Amino acid sequence: MKIVQKITSQLDCPTFIATHRRHPQDFTRRRQLTFKNLVLFLLNQPRTALQTELDQFYRVLNQASTESQVVTAQAFSKARSKLKPEVFESLNQALQQQIDNLGLRQRWRGLRVLAVDGSTVHLPLEPAMTRFFGSHSEFPVARLSMLYDVADGQTLHSLIVPIEVGERDCAHLHLAHLPADSLTLFDRGYPGHWLFALFEQQRRHFLMRLPCGYNAQINQFLRSGQVEDTLFFAASHPEARLFCTEAGVDPTGRVELRLIRVELASGESEVLVTSLLDRQAFPTEVFADIYHRRWGIETDYRRLKQTLCLDNFSGRSVTAVKQDFHARQLLKNLALLMQHLLQPVIEQRHKDRKLRWKVNFTQGVSRLKNTLIDLLVRPWPTS
Template identity: 25%
Template sequence: MSFPLKVKSTLWAIVDSMSFNLSPFVKRPGKDFSRERKFGFVRMIRFCISMQSGCMNHELLKYFYFNPDEVPTASAFIQQRAKLLPEAFLYLLSQFNQRFPTKLFMGKYSLIAADGCEFNIARNPDDPSTFHPSNGKSKRGFNMIHTISLFDLISKRYLDIVVQPGRRKNEFAALCQLIDRYSYGGFPILVADRGFSCYNVFAHALETGFYFVIRAKDINTKRLLVAASLPDRLDQWTDVILTRSNSKKKRAHPELAAMYRYICKAVPFDFITDNQPEYHMRLRVVRFKIAEGIYENIITNLPDNEFHTEHLKDIYYLRWGIETAYRDLKHTLGTTNFHSKSPKYIEYEILCRMILYNFCTIITMEVPIKKQTGKWEYQVNLSMAIKICVAFLRDEAAPGNVNGLISQYILPIRPDRTYARQLRFQVPTSFAYRFV
């Protein structure tokens, strides 16, 4: 059996095994998907994962091979989809990842990036949790949902996700939730941008056995070190004792006054309780120069005898992989072309696209690239590889041709090429005017 066929068989085998115990995955156990219909549980999951960017009726026609006697109506699909819980897709995402072990950084560590991403959805002013009034981006206002994901930077796979309404997003809480339910084991290193630098995130990582490399703003680093200014180069450990009381009389260790940091009650911190009024934390603060007059601050707990400053630079540089993964998820896989207005069902679609993305990258990572002579090393053209893998999943490409087709489309690796980030407001795609 070829490797692509093994990956495909494994994915569908997990779906089949889920159908034997539907209780964790449906709203009404014992009733939902208990009758024989065109859209049973297995066919529903398969269709959701392999669905592309076309309008709903066109997607149904393609999936049922344009057979008028077999094609269900869009209404039938919507009614059956309403019986599912998001746990069905989260379980499938996790199980599928665990069947194919991820690659390790330095032979030991899992390098995991966390970042947020926004998705514009169909306009609905009656939903205050997602509707943003008119502003400089949109004259009519727009609806948006926010996601926080964990992404394996070495194996290029999505591991988990939390979806939040755009107006009620809380990135700190979402990341803490993702850290707490991480189930892949090993020695994970969490890599995150400066928007995730806070004591609560550090504490959740320390309590669950995570290492972390998190960028911090100058002002946050100064507060942590109680310093008026920061040197150009820094690498030191610092101990802090967190408390919600400013009373010096209540301190358990008054002789360590310089280590105490006050956290007001309005700031979430989950490890200070009545029984444990103080929380001790040991952090490593690293500061280095990246360009003339530009410096970066890194908060980490990685041991300094194994991870020097240059190692931390390399680790944080790899974080950009989650940014390019979001680009491929949204545009190459067409995740922005939703088939629903409801944020609940849009969450289903995002999860399905992540499973599909992982299916494509698991296959692509094993495709051998013939070494080219010349200036550059080469890599797979992921955009073309995804199209080939999706066609294979939908039985539109022969199994024996997958690796060969992917290896024909390669691109040179240019590690020093950079582009300025372009921020543009994008309206959601119309439900009707699509052709895929």
Template identity: 30%
Template sequence: MREANLEIIKRLKAFLVQVKEDPSLRHHFTPPEAFTKNRKLPLERMVYLIISLLKRSLSIELEDFFQSYYPEHSCASKAALSKQRQKLDYSFFTLWNSVLVKSFYECYQQDVKRWNGFRLMAIDGSTAYLINKPDLITHFGVQSNQSTSIAMGQIMELHDILNDLTVCSAIYPIDISEQQVAYQWIPYLEPDTLTIYDRGYPSFSALYLHLEQEQPLHFVMRCRTNFNKEVIAFMSSVNTSQAVTFKATDIAIQELKKHGYRLTKASTIVVRLIKVKLADGSTETLITSLLDENEYPESIFSDLYFKRWGIETSYAIRKNNQQMEVFSGYKVNTVLQDFYAGIFVGNLQNILSKPAQSSVTKKTRGRKYHYKINKNVALGLLKRHLIRIFIEIDPEQIIIELESLFERYTEPIRPSRSYPREVKGKRAKGKYQTLTNYKRAI
């Protein structure tokens, strides 16, 4: 795994060098005249600063950055940082993350975890509190209640659950529908993926878009017990697994017309319904394209659907540990830079932790609990060493050092552990609160 990680770092560095040196590629991310003069914040330093996850005072972040990595230069000012970063379009970080994800699958090969041959994906949405500034309100919109309005963004994520990798994530204006984004993403899913959805996503259109690709895309979706008459009949029956035929609805016919499909009321699809018992004893319905009851017995689906929780954990880490909603500026491009840089760093931390996690798993095999790397601590440790990985010619020793540090900080995995949800009231005054479930590491 270490060799794979070194190759991934090599590819990331090569991409940054290519963007820096190839004007035909650089112009996609910067104006033609940008980053051409010898300044304190050339392109690569600007990139390094942004992936440093700037959560503290910018003056402190800049001082630490220059003292740690460029002590021969005097520190750049906050104004210089703010001016220079607007010359770098946020899309650089989306593409850099694509290079990282693609490199992971290519370099890890047999070490990529799968479920019955599938890469197990989950799609889900969340929201992000932004800053009430005119540019952000105009771009993202606001959510309002009786007393206030606040700028918010709609987040969508495609997460590889077993490999803990954010394959794709994006932030949209708050009035964008999660379902509409999911419809747009479906054609870009890979044929070897099995995608899990919560109950807000099923519709005839969503099912049809999966099944009518050149190669059908497999899925598992939780649906409402009154989703349609076929589901209602199934829930009233003694059957626990059944193949059924859904007919196109008027709404689906109009929706799929937008995607280039011509359907009539006679158009149908065949799916499988499965009843699963939840932890609270209630029964829910899953819709799946996995029709073969011998290859995919109903007994496997409760555990399979529960794996979707990995995407909820991903959001929790980004919002709490990464402090996703703490932005380092007030411009739309700045917010988007911070957002996509956070995805990149989160993915990189997960990948670089894999050799250490493998070692921890072997060392703790005989204990009562399995153990995992403490991600919050790992993120803080990575921040200390992240830039060195990219500026050193040979980063192998840094990678080894990080692996050793990751192994030192672990926590037990306690199956079926849960706590009652405790609603914490917001204080009327004071910017910071002491929370019991985590301490900030960046």
């Protein structure tokens, strides 16, 4: 599997190691807990007692018949402080590049459909957590944000930041990771003129849900009874113009956008705004369905929090929390990719069944425990 080989080669690359360690002298001595072994251990879903997890890990790694204490929990804690959490982000970027190269992406009317959304996670009760991430109701909490592919479930970019960082600020940070020819879906907490202008500046497309009372133009559109309209939006308030300046866009510029009215089953109307102005290529009736696909990112947060036990951190430092978060994102992406690659095999095996069979994600992640070590460490046949 070329994708697995690519990750393995990264973990053995001296330049990659040098980039993702804290100090030049880190991971230079010959020890059992090498850079590669440390990364693999964190990917291997450590959830129970740390020493037990380490003993099991090295039994599998060394193909031993019984467990023994090769590395102590104290040594692991010391070693992980030398590892930058960004290592898992870099490995995920390599994974995403491999998926692109293999032509596995799905498109909608020529565009990759992505979604951005945020969440929060409770952190270990440590003073360092509150100092760095902040708190809510006296408990340390971090803000999460993801850039997510709604077709294959892959997380392209993820953030774990202090709770005071807003969702729109996170969206700004995701923009640098948007692929060309993509459409990004946002819920109604994100619209803002500076974000509209940023998308136009970077020649990227979006579809957002607007609060019904967003501004006078939206109120007038709702009263008009029109199904759609194309309008120019401007930063009409001093605060909005300040946000534009801070984001690096022209505060006096206007952005041409398209409004879409969607009638809900409840009889209420919601308004979508998009940069897709071509009515022939993107007729009005396609937007309700494509916007509904944004719910995939809500499901993905449930995967992280429930199946991957996101709040069960393997350490109590800020570094450990960041490592665990990004390691679980990478593990989730690997599991979803393997699920996607196995689906044709399962369909062929059960082709005579009435119902379509699918890989169970929870079972797949469970089976990756320790198996992932073999996939990333053992030589893979080239033929």
